[in-house]
Amino acid sequence: MVDRILKALISAIVGLIALLYVAHNLANIGEAFAFFTYTTSHADQTAYPVTLLPVPPPFLIVVAMVLVFALESAAGVLCLYGGWRLFALRxxxxxxxESGKAISKIGLGCAVLNWWGLFQGIAVAGYQLWQMPLGEGPMMGSWIYGGIAMASLIYISQRGD
Structure with a gap:
């Protein structure tokens, strides 16, 4: 029973993290757009001045923001609902x-895709976020939150009693 309750709580915690991030992004939408623009601009990249990905036009930045916010929202809603469902099935x-885990697993997958796929894969590796003065926080944060989501996905996926 303890394992089942922990799985429910962990799913809900990851959901809450994701919803808080998307809420902060939406509450600071102008600053979020400016940050996305900055991180894809190739500015302040002195260690490796050549970046292979192009500077995107503003409409593609909006598309990227919508994708990030959609994955954060999906992760949040699905993980919270999945946590509630797991608790109800305890x-x-x-x-x-086991079948009740599906919603949580999809939500956790959205979180991993967002924080490791989009942030680590595209922003850090593709746009070299690691070289920018303002990039260290999101780079480390996305690694941590992606890791939390992946560890949670592994734990929740383990078969119980």
Missing amino acids: RAGAGAF
């Missing part, structure tokens, strides 16, 4: 509990 049979 006394159910093993088969029912």
Whole structure:
């Protein structure tokens, strides 16, 4: 029973993290656009001045923001709902509990895709976010939050009793 409750709580915690991030992004939408523009501009890249990905036009920055915000929102809603569902199934049979994990797993997958796929894959590796003075926080944060989501996905995916 403890394992089932922990899985529910962990799913809900990752969901809350994701929703807080998207809420802060939306509350600071102008600053978010400016940050996306800065991180894709090739500015302040003195260590490796050549970046292979092009500077995107503003409409592609908006598309990227929508994609990030959509994945954060999906991760948040699905993980919270999945956590609630797992908690509701905590006394159910093993088969029912295992099938009830699907929503949480999809939500955690959205979080991993966002923080490791988009942030680490495109922003850090593609746009070399690691060289920018303002890039260190998002670079490290996305690694940590992606890791939290991946560790949670692995734990929740483990078969229980």
